Amino acid sequence: MRRIGQSRRHSIRAGRGRVRVIGVFLAIASAVAALAGCSTMPGHPIAAQDKVPFYYAVTDLLTQSVAHYVSSEPGRSSTWDLRATTGGEEIGAVTTGGQRSDALAVGGRTYVKPPATALQNSLPSSVSADSVAGKWLSGNDDLAAAVPAGSWSPRTVGTALLNALDQTGEFPRYGAPIVQIGNDRALEVTTPIGALDVSDTAPYRVLRLTPAAPVTGESATRTTAPAPPTTADDPDPATGSPGAPAPASEPSPITTDFGPIDFVPMSPADIDGTYTDLIAQTQQLSAAVDLGINFDFSQTGNINCSDTSCTVSADVTTSTTSTRKANLSGNVSVSMTSTVTVDSRPAGGCATTGTLPVNIRRASNELLKQYINEAGGSR
Numbered sequence: 001m002r003r004i005g006q007s008r009r010h011s012i013r014a015g016r017g018r019v020r021v022i023g024v025f026l027a028i029a030s031a032v033a034a035l036a037g038c039s040t041m042p043g044h045p046i047a048a049q050d051k052v053p054f055y056y057a058v059t060d061l062l063t064q065s066v067a068h069y070v071s072s073e074p075g076r077s078s079t080w081d082l083r084a085t086t087g088g089e090e091i092g093a094v095t096t097g098g099q100r101s102d103a104l105a106v107g108g109r110t111y112v113k114p115p116a117t118a119l120q121n122s123l124p125s126s127v128s129a130d131s132v133a134g135k136w137l138s139g140n141d142d143l144a145a146a147v148p149a150g151s152w153s154p155r156t157v158g159t160a161l162l163n164a165l166d167q168t169g170e171f172p173r174y175g176a177p178i179v180q181i182g183n184d185r186a187l188e189v190t191t192p193i194g195a196l197d198v199s200d201t202a203p204y205r206v207l208r209l210t211p212a213a214p215v216t217g218e219s220a221t222r223t224t225a226p227a228p229p230t231t232a233d234d235p236d237p238a239t240g241s242p243g244a245p246a247p248a249s250e251p252s253p254i255t256t257d258f259g260p261i262d263f264v265p266m267s268p269a270d271i272d273g274t275y276t277d278l279i280a281q282t283q284q285l286s287a288a289v290d291l292g293i294n295f296d297f298s299q300t301g302n303i304n305c306s307d308t309s310c311t312v313s314a315d316v317t318t319s320t321t322s323t324r325k326a327n328l329s330g331n332v333s334v335s336m337t338s339t340v341t342v343d344s345r346p347a348g349g350c351a352t353t354g355t356l357p358v359n360i361r362r363a364s365n366e367l368l369k370q371y372i373n374e375a376g377g378s379r
Contacts, residue, residue, distance in 0.1 A: 047173035053187055054165055057198035057206045061263070062158035066271045068264035069152060073257055076146050083266075083274045084152035091277050094146040103147045104136060104281050111136040111288060112143050119143075124291065136281075136288040143291075150253030160252035161206065164191035181207045182262075193254060210260040303340070312338040312350060331355045 061067065065086050072079040082092035082103070090105035094112075102113040113136055114122075119129040122142050137143060150156075168191045178185045178200055186197040186207050194211040198204050254261070266274075299316045314336055334356055339349040 047175050049171040050174050050176070050187065051165075051171045053198050053200065053202075053204045054171065054189055054196065055162075056202070057204040058158055058161045058165060060204065061154050061161065061206050064154040064266065066266050066274045067152065067154035067157065068266050068270070069157075069261055070264060071148075071261040072259040073146065073148075074259055075257055078146040080146065080148055082148060082152055083277075084154065084157075085274065085278070086153050086155055088151050088153045088156075089278055090152055091274065091281060096146045101143070101146070102281075103144075104278075105147075106278070106282055106285070109138055110144050110147055111138045111285070112147060113137065114143055122291075127289075127291065132289050132291075136285055137291055138288060139290040148253060148258075151250045152253050153250070156250045156252065157254070159250075160193065160254055161191075161196060161209070163252075164193045164196070165189075167192050193252075205265065206263045208260055208262050209254070211254060211256050211258050213256060301338070303338075310340055310347075312336075312340070316356060330358050332358050 066083055068081075068083045070079075070081050076096060078094055078096040080092060080094045080103075082090055084090045088105070088108075090103070092103050094101050094103055099115050099118050101115065101118065104111040104113075113134070116129050116133055119132065122140055123129060123132070168189060171189050172187055176187065179188045179197060180186070181197050184207055185200045187200045188195055188197045190196075192212070194209050196206070197208040197210075198206055299314045302313045302315065304311050304313075316334065332355070333353065335351070335353045337349070337351040340347045
């Protein structure tokens with residue numbers, strides 16, 4: 001009987017030992033499930049929200065030196081292809097109605113190089129299409145209307161996306177369906193500014209943003225960049241954000257007028273090519289024409305003769321105006337050639353050159369005489 005009791009007590013102890021082993025195993029299994037992105041509720045396991053790929057992809061964009069975008073503006077029946085640097089310089093092209101115009105943005109100013117057919121109705125009456133063919137043009141809103149406005153620096157766009165992620169309440173959960181963006185498998189989240197697609201595997205990068213459709217009856221809207229966040233090396237455990245560099249505070253260029261915006265990957269060779277193209281094109285800006293500045297020049301000739309000689313002079317009025325705020329100063333080079341006849345017979349002539357201010361508010365015969373006499377224009 002003693003042996004039987006001892007055997008039973010041993011069996012109970014062994015059973016309790018197995019219970020403890022099973023309990024430890026279940027605890028480890030639960031921890032593994034939590035690490036795999038699964039939270040549990042009584043009877044209902046729920047996958048956790050998968051934020052990390054989106055924050056890492058946007059952080060990657062923020063740290064790029066050049067970003068490449070391809071999109072369209074259905075309201076203008078136009079498409080555009082744009083490369084932008086972190087410094088805000090941009091180069092690309094816009095196609096509207098089958099006509100391609102090159103685009104360039106440097107120093108806070110946008111230039112376009114449109115085809116001759118697009119110039120016919122966009123030039124001031126004093127400017128011919130032939131005189132500006134092949135040159136960079138600025139100062140004309142109609143010619144630049146299809147060029148995406150604002151700064152498309154990767155930092156500015158990345159900031160807008162980061163702000164949108166911070167305002168997003170629901171992210172895809174682990175195991176959510178994959179979407180296809182071209183040849184890439186992607187995860188998609190709906191943010192306040194539109195649907196954002198990022199690659200589904202590391203290294204994560206932004207693939208596409210489809211701007212949200214405007215509310216019926218409202219005009220196109222733009223997002224606003226947030227205040228620069230602090231930097232961090234490790235992901236924020238609360239949000240999954242990997243601690244992006246402090247972004248710029250320029251307004252977002254993204255508007256609901258745009259169709260899907262594709263983010264084209266840039267290789268080191270592509271980045272070098274962008275800067276090479278920017279250097280080559282900015283070197284042509286010395287011949288650029290600002291169509292927003294209008295220079296008017298009017299003159300009347302005068303001749304005064306004595307028995308031995310004649311003095312030729314001219315009254316000149318110059319006027320320079322601009323369609324935008326500009327510092328209108330400087331000088332213009334002028335030349336004058338005169339031919340004198342007496343009773344229809346040649347009586348000599350003279351030629352002179354000079355420099356006049358771009359704005360002479362009234363005709364000034366004395367001023368012009370001074371220039372002409374100094375240049376030796378008397379005879």
